[in-house]
Amino acid sequence: MAKPLTLEKYSFGVGDRFAHQAQAQLRACMMAAERGAEVIPVWNKSNREHLTIGSEPAGTRTAADKAVQALGWQKSYHVDADHIRLETVDRFLPHSDFYTIDVADWIGKAVEAGSAGGFADRHSELAGRILIPGIEQPFQTTRAEVERIAGKYLSAVEEAGKIYRRIVEAKGKGNFITEVSMDETDRPQTPPELLIILAALADEGVPLQTIAPKFTGRFNKGVDYVGDLARFEREFNEDLAVIAFAVKQYGLPANLKLSLHSGSDKFSLYGPVRWGLARFGTGVHVKTAGTTWLEEIIGLAEAGGSGLALAQEIYAGALEHVDELCAPYASVIDIDRTKLPSATTVNTWSAEQFVSALRHDPGNKAFNPHLRQLLHVGYKIAAKMGERYLEALRAHADCISRNVTANLYERHLKPLFLDKK
Numbered sequence: 286m287a288k289p290l291t292l293e294k295y296s297f298g299v300g301d302r303f304a305h306q307a308q309a310q311l312r313a314c315m316m317a318a319e320r321g322a323e324v325i326p327v328w329n330k331s332n333r334e335h336l337t338i339g340s341e342p343a344g345t346r347t348a349a350d351k352a353v354q355a356l357g358w359q360k361s362y363h364v365d366a367d368h369i370r371l372e373t374v375d376r377f378l379p380h381s382d383f384y385t386i387d388v389a390d391w392i393g394k395a396v397e398a399g400s401a402g403g404f405a406d407r408h409s410e411l412a413g414r415i416l417i418p419g420i421e422q423p424f425q426t427t428r429a430e431v432e433r434i435a436g437k438y439l440s441a442v443e444e445a446g447k448i449y450r451r452i453v454e455a456k457g458k459g460n461f462i463t464e465v466s467m468d469e470t471d472r473p474q475t476p477p478e479l480l481i482i483l484a485a486l487a488d489e490g491v492p493l494q495t496i497a498p499k500f501t502g503r504f505n506k507g508v509d510y511v512g513d514l515a516r517f518e519r520e521f522n523e524d525l526a527v528i529a530f531a532v533k534q535y536g537l538p539a540n541l542k543l544s545l546h547s548g549s550d551k552f553s554l555y556g557p558v559r560w561g562l563a564r565f566g567t568g569v570h571v572k573t574a575g576t577t578w579l580e581e582i583i584g585l586a587e588a589g590g591s592g593l594a595l596a597q598e599i600y601a602g603a604l605e606h607v608d609e610l611c612a613p614y615a616s617v618i619d620i621d622r623t624k625l626p627s628a629t630t631v632n633t634w635s636a637e638q639f640v641s642a643l644r645h646d647p648g649n650k651a652f653n654p655h656l657r658q659l660l661h662v663g664y665k666i667a668a669k670m671g672e673r674y675l676e677a678l679r680a681h682a683d684c685i686s687r688n689v690t691a692n693l694y695e696r697h698l699k700p701l702f703l704d705k706k
């Protein structure tokens with residue numbers, strides 16, 4: 286068999302909801318490459334985003350291919366069928382070479398009698414004292430504990446197996462990259478749980494190259510991390526140690542790495558992430574999506590005139606539909622509605638006032654994370670505008686693409702992959 290398609294050490298997921306920013310996004314990776322960091326772009330779009338926008342997976346592939354060709358990018362790139370399930374994977378099969386198998390909804394579902402016990406019997410090495418290189422305190426578990434944790438996750442693991450095998454049927458083994466995601470759930474997975482999940486995925490024959498657990502703390506869309514930073518750092522390092530251990534112990538792909546979802550704008554985490562990667566000599570996948578859409582609004586506003594007017598109109602529309610827009614994202618946003626300015630107020634704003642409120646510059650007193658989160662989930666309003674919105678993107682392409690590139694490079698790739706401290 287040919288060498289399996291392998292995800293590179295550092296990869297960065299970008300979302301391009303309206304399929305107009307692929308070049309601007311790729312330019313950020315080129316800037317990182319020029320300065321010595323090879324970060325592979327992965328264009329991701331979930332079924333939910335496609336449904337909201339009314340787009341097709343073929344469009345994501347075309348936009349990525351075109352950008353790569355136009356800019357002469359010689360390194361690899363991938364197109365990620367993001368957060369797919371058994372019932373949504375099919376339409377992505379001809380277009381994606383990266384699959385994020387989302388099994389969060391299967392966590393805690395009942396499994397066949399005896400299968401958790403069978404897992405615990407098969408994996409006696411997981412009970413007792415487990416010494417993992419890089420973790421100071423050995424894990425201390427019992428057989429009953431292993432069985433309980435297996436009972437919680439086996440149904441999700443079995444579902445991952447089903448979806449993986451469906452993709453194999455269509456694309457052939459080794460022709461795509463597999464990620465397993467469990468982040469869209471209420472409770473974080475602890476490092477000992479991650480070890481059991483990985484052992485079970487290995488048993489199930491899923492050769493995953495990245496895994497997206499739910500970490501401790503809040504990963505709200507488009508704004509910084511909210512939570513106990515020291516605890517996140519400890520957990521992140523333990524997860525890295527668990528992965529290195531599981532790769533050896535269970536024969537998982539050697540490049541298996543963590544995937545950080547809702548990874549955009551988590552500025553306070555990038556230092557701890559970078560130190561952890563250096564310590565373990567390992568890679569990471571960081572997934573972002575909506576941060577680029579927000580730069581489209583920033584670019585429109587910055588352009589002034591009709592661009593600013595459109596940005597104001599989108600805000601007014603988002604405010605009017607706040608309940609409907611926020612509902613599907615409840616676990617990943619925290620909006621204090623009393624901090625949202627009225628549409629009348631925003632309509633009086635200058636380009637500078639609008640940009641200051643929206644751009645993620647925590648040092649700017651005018652920055653408003655509530656307005657930013659509302660607009661983050663408000664892309665449906667722009668989607669409803671249809672051609673009128675796309676025309677505005679083309680009319681203000683220079684201003685927008687400058688913001689898209691700068692946001693990804695300055696605020697994301699640089700602190701994650703290039704800073705030395």
Ligand SMILES: [Zn+2]
Nearest residue numbers: 466468546547
């Ligand atoms: Zn996710």
